[in-house]
Amino acid sequence: MTTVDLDPGAAAARATEAILHDTLHGTARGVVVDSPPGAGKSTLVVRAALELAEAGRPLMVVAQTNAQVDDLVLRLAEKNPDLPVGRLHSSDSDPYDKALEDLPQVRTSAKAADLNGLPVVLSTAAKWAHVKVDEPWRHAIVDEAYQMRSDSLLAVAGLFERALFVGDPGQLDPFAIVGSEQWAGLSHDPSASAVTTLLAHNPGLPQHRLPVSWRLPASAAPLVSDAFYPYTPFRSGTGPGDRRLTFAVPSDGSGPDQVIDEAAESGWGLLELPARHTPRTDPEAVRAVATVVRRLLDRGGAATSERPAAPTPLTADRVAVGTAHRDQAAAVRTALAELGITDVTVDTANRLQGREYDVTVVLHPLSGRPDATAFHLETGRLCVLASRHRHACIVVCRAGVADLLDDYPSTEPVQLGTLVKFPDGWEANHAVLAHLAEHRVTWRA
Amino acid sequence: MSLITTLARLEAVATGRAQPSATVRHRHLSAHPLVFVPLTTAGEAGAPLGALVGTDRDAPRLLVVPQPRDRDLRFTFLAELADVVLPYIDAYAASVEAAERTETDPETGKRVKVEVELCADAPQLIVPSRAGLDFVRLLGRSMRFRRTAEQDPEAPYPAPPRVPLLGRWLTHYGERARVPGSSLLLALTDLLSRHWATGQSSLEDQHLGALLAWIDPPRDTSGAEAARRAELARDAAGQLLCPPAGPATDPAFDNKLLAPAIERYDRARSALAAAEDALAADDRLAALTAAEREIRDLVASRTRPTWDAVWRGLDLLRTLPEGARTEERWTRDRWSFTGHRDRVLAGEPPQPRRDDAVTAANKLATREREQARLEAQEALDDPLVMAGRRLAGEAFAGEVTEVVLAYSEGRRPSPRPLVTVRTDDRPHLAEGARVYRSLGGRPQSAEFVGYDGEDGLVLRILDKMGRGKEPEPGSVPEKGDGVCFTLFEHEQRGGAKLPDPEETPWTHGGPPGEAVPEAPDTVTEEDAL
Numbered sequence: 018m019t020t021v022d023l024d025p026g027a028a029a030a031r032a033t034e035a036i037l038h039d040t041l042h043g044t045a046r047g048v049v050v051d052s053p054p055g056a057g058k059s060t061l062v063v064r065a066a067l068e069l070a071e072a073g074r075p076l077m078v079v080a081q082t083n084a085q086v087d088d089l090v091l092r093l094a095e096k097n098p099d100l101p102v103g104r105l106h107s108s109d110s111d112p113y114d115k116a117l118e119d120l121p122q123v124r125t126s127a128k129a130a131d132l133n134g135l136p137v138v139l140s141t142a143a144k145w146a147h148v149k150v151d152e153p154w155r156h157a158i159v160d161e162a163y164q165m166r167s168d169s170l171l172a173v174a175g176l177f178e179r180a181l182f183v184g185d186p187g188q189l190d191p192f193a194i195v196g197s198e199q200w201a202g203l204s205h206d207p208s209a210s211a212v213t214t215l216l217a218h219n220p221g222l223p224q225h226r227l228p229v230s231w232r233l234p235a236s237a238a239p240l241v242s243d244a245f246y247p248y249t250p251f252r253s254g255t256g257p258g259d260r261r262l263t264f265a266v267p268s269d270g271s272g273p274d275q276v277i278d279e280a281a282e283s284g285w286g287l288l289e290l291p292a293r294h295t296p297r298t299d300p301e302a303v304r305a306v307a308t309v310v311r312r313l314l315d316r317g318g319a320a321t322s323e324r325p326a327a328p329t330p331l332t333a334d335r336v337a338v339g340t341a342h343r344d345q346a347a348a349v350r351t352a353l354a355e356l357g358i359t360d361v362t363v364d365t366a367n368r369l370q371g372r373e374y375d376v377t378v379v380l381h382p383l384s385g386r387p388d389a390t391a392f393h394l395e396t397g398r399l400c401v402l403a404s405r406h407r408h409a410c411i412v413v414c415r416a417g418v419a420d421l422l423d424d425y426p427s428t429e430p431v432q433l434g435t436l437v438k439f440p441d442g443w444e445a446n447h448a449v450l451a452h453l454a455e456h457r458v459t460w461r462a
Numbered sequence: 463m464s465l466i467t468t469l470a471r472l473e474a475v476a477t478g479r480a481q482p483s484a485t486v487r488h489r490h491l492s493a494h495p496l497v498f499v500p501l502t503t504a505g506e507a508g509a510p511l512g513a514l515v516g517t518d519r520d521a522p523r524l525l526v527v528p529q530p531r532d533r534d535l536r537f538t539f540l541a542e543l544a545d546v547v548l549p550y551i552d553a554y555a556a557s558v559e560a561a562e563r564t565e566t567d568p569e570t571g572k573r574v575k576v577e578v579e580l581c582a583d584a585p586q587l588i589v590p591s592r593a594g595l596d597f598v599r600l601l602g603r604s605m606r607f608r609r610t611a612e613q614d615p616e617a618p619y620p621a622p623p624r625v626p627l628l629g630r631w632l633t634h635y636g637e638r639a640r641v642p643g644s645s646l647l648l649a650l651t652d653l654l655s656r657h658w659a660t661g662q663s664s665l666e667d668q669h670l671g672a673l674l675a676w677i678d679p680p681r682d683t684s685g686a687e688a689a690r691r692a693e694l695a696r697d698a699a700g701q702l703l704c705p706p707a708g709p710a711t712d713p714a715f716d717n718k719l720l721a722p723a724i725e726r727y728d729r730a731r732s733a734l735a736a737a738e739d740a741l742a743a744d745d746r747l748a749a750l751t752a753a754e755r756e757i758r759d760l761v762a763s764r765t766r767p768t769w770d771a772v773w774r775g776l777d778l779l780r781t782l783p784e785g786a787r788t789e790e791r792w793t794r795d796r797w798s799f800t801g802h803r804d805r806v807l808a809g810e811p812p813q814p815r816r817d818d819a820v821t822a823a824n825k826l827a828t829r830e831r832e833q834a835r836l837e838a839q840e841a842l843d844d845p846l847v848m849a850g851r852r853l854a855g856e857a858f859a860g861e862v863t864e865v866v867l868a869y870s871e872g873r874r875p876s877p878r879p880l881v882t883v884r885t886d887d888r889p890h891l892a893e894g895a896r897v898y899r900s901l902g903g904r905p906q907s908a909e910f911v912g913y914d915g916e917d918g919l920v921l922r923i924l925d926k927m928g929r930g931k932e933p934e935p936g937s938v939p940e941k942g943d944g945v946c947f948t949l950f951e952h953e954q955r956g957g958a959k960l961p962d963p964e965e966t967p968w969t970h971g972g973p974p975g976e977a978v979p980e981a982p983d984t985v986t987e988e989d990a991l
Binding site for chain 2 (some may be wrong): 046047111143146147167168170172175193194195196197199200203204205206207211214215218219229274296343344347356
């Protein structure tokens with residue numbers, strides 16, 4: 018295949034050109050872009066927004082959370098400080114990032130009418146749903162479209178004529194807090210993702226894919242690609258030697274230090290605790306996570322990457338801890354505070370989506386569990402947790418997860434008319450575990 | 463499973479009795495519910511075998527289909543069921559009170575209050591188990607598109623007059639049962655397991671006999687022992703002592719008792735059809751009647767224990783006082799009932815087979831809102847449920863140790879008192895997080911400011927203090943007060959309005975076009991076995 022030989026930069030540029038061409042000059046009402054983790058999705062959205070604005074087409078941007086909207090506003094302002102931008106926000110207190118107030122070209126309002134005539138207006142899907150217009154926008158960009166629910170697209174789709182849908186199909190699917198089996202198999206199942214519904218009704222829309230992950234290192238891209246994107250492979254933008262993680266303080270020989278060295282060397286590390294059934298907030302595993310983070314910060318880490326060339330110190334803001342549940346995140350935060358660490362991000366997979374760090378420490382979703390439920394097996398959850406890092410990912414887990422997986426094969430009922438998602442969580446979990454097993458450090462906390 | 467549920471289940475195992483997981487009853491129970499205990503035929507979806515139905519625990523009406531595959535007999539059954547259920551529903555539909563509702567005026571587009579009727583009470587349907595709920599839906603689906611001879615003289619198998627109407631009502635009840643916290647149609651196993659935690663898995667809790675055995679075991683028997691007996695014990699003939707609550711029957715019953723009885727019935731029927739003279743016919747009719755009687759007895763023997771168990775379960779539930787906010791949710795059920803009554807009266811067609819995009823999205827939004835409302839209301843109504851939320855870090859209770867009056871900045875400073883609460887709970891609070899407490903039934907919000915020592919939380923009260931410079935008396939907690947704040951909101955905001963179905967956007971397939979009445983189900987070969 019010719020694309021494999023192509024330089025990653027050139028391959029990515031070619032894909033971006035095709036996307037922008039279809040968006041600006043195509044005839045289809047929608048364009049869909051699949052983007053693997055760290056493939057420059059936000060860069061694409063910003064670039065498309067600027068070009069649409071330049072072409073004089075009024076543009077609305079739909080993102081899913083306020084943080085995402087603010088992030089896009091800041092990026093737009095950075096790229097083109099002269100472009101007037103509208104930030105539509107909710108009427109709650111503290112509805113947007115205070116940094117927006119320092120930007121003179123950004124107008125903020127809780128009323129869409131106040132932002133009339135601005136070339137670009139950005140807001141969340143939830144806020145857009147309350148907006149009424151006589152004349153629809155010529156164009157829209159829907160960001161994180163795979164995390165948007167079909168019913169929330171239904172509420173905003175009347176606001177625009179055409180749209181660019183961008184998102185990552187491998188991350189967590191949107192969910193409903195009540196059962197929605199009743200609509201499974203319908204093309205307009207309200208609990209499905211916006212893209213699923215869009216493509217079911219408009220199968221002819223052009224679909225593109227960003228082929229290069231700039232975030233994931235060469236050690237991670239093949240695994241994440243094989244395990245979570247088996248039919249739409251991607252590769253890393255950097256080669257095997259381009260990223261290095263070094264530590265000034267040598268290992269003290271303990272489990273956490275060994276796993277840190279293993280991860281620095283190979284990009285992956287598995288700190289395995291003895292097999293045991295535990296409550297969700299497994300105190301030993303939580304303490305192991307906290308200890309690993311403490312040692313990461315204490316050992317004077319330095320990350321060398323292609324941008325910038327000089328090593329940057331591994332500081333607390335470049336490290337994150339990922340968990341499956343909120344109570345686990347809270348327990349880890351408490352354990353970290355006891356070790357004197359308060360500024361490391363600790364969050365669930367849902368909230369870590371779209372974020373990027375140098376090193377991540379992950380409490381495996383199945384660690385210590387007596388059963389494997391659909392929630393814990395969800396492909397997207399593991400994919401998010403295993404694809405936030407630029408350098409290394411350390412997984413803390415109880416032994417025996419492979420046996421647990423074998424004891425609980427997926428048993429979700431097959432619904433007629435729905436697309437079966439590949440790979441299923443069972444298979445993806447096994448693929449990741451098999452790879453992690455090569456980087457295992459066993460430790461008795 | 464939450465930590466407190468796990469704890470309650472462990473306690474149940476240790477003590478041998480189910481433990482309460484609620485101190486009040488979180489669902490409305492009608493004074494005169496209609497209990498429906500259906501049985502279905504094995505291997506034949508939607509072929510009822512019989513049912514016990516009625517509002518009088520001592521006098522249930524027994525309905526039986528002696529040959530479940532005979533569609534005439536099935537229609538007779540459904541017509542008889544309609545004769546019991548529809549008069550019960552009609553009685554409630556007739557008694558109304560005046561109420562107000564906001565509607566959009568079609569001419570001005572403004573929201574205006576209109577005077578409408580609201581049924582004073584609504585009929586309540588109780589089935590033994592969750593499978594019973596599905597069976598109600600299945601019956602509704604199988605009946606609502608039938609055509610009566612009056613509607614369509616050409617219909618090959620016209621349904622008895624009131625059967626399609628019963629189908630529409632059962633469909634409405636089946637759909638309403640999917641709304642969290644609704645009480646129009648309830649499964650008793652769901653009701654009981656909401657209020658008691660047993661020492662078995664939630665799957666096992668769906669066996670009504672086993673569930674009741676844990677909650678109310680016979681004297682000198684542990685719940686586990688009694689539950690095991692309810693699940694497995696058989697008599698000398700190999701039949702279960704506690705028949706399953708249905709609609710599915712025990713295979714041993716099907717094979718050893720029911721199948722031979724139906725065969726005898728079939729033979730008697732053929733013999734009667736072949737009778738050549740009146741005298742022979744008389745004898746054979748007697749034989750047929752006897753065969754039918756035998757099947758009736760069999761169905762009665764399998765439904766009656768469940769019928770009694772349902773009423774016993776209801777008695778147990780009635781020992782709990784009703785939760786304070788249960789009535790409000792029941793009022794929503796009454797609106798739902800009144801709404802469907804009005805649609806039927808207005809001559810609207812039966813519910814479509816599939817929801818369109820807008821209807822489905824609206825239903826999902828409603829159910830998510832009701833789920834959040836239910837979770838909040840149950841916690842506010844019941845200290846035991848609140849304890850579970852506190853244990854999960856979603857609420858905290860404690861004593862006020864300090865109150866400092868402070869004011870907001872701005873042109874007109876308003877009171878923003880700082881309240882310190884000592885608590886042993888460990889809520890998952892981020893700085894600036896909102897917390898809420900119930901003040902005279904209305905939520906008052908506060909903001910988490912920071913920690914004060916090991917167990918002190920400093921909160922800034924934000925609202926419900928009146929318009930004056932001084933907070934209204936009683937609106938700010940005082941030193942020494944016991945308070946309980948939640949991290950979840952008490953009331954749910956309404957969602958955004960979705961487009962009308964005629965304006966379905968292109969992403970969802972565009973407008974559905976002119977509505978056409980749904981065709982009746984086509985007759986298949988299986989229908990005429």
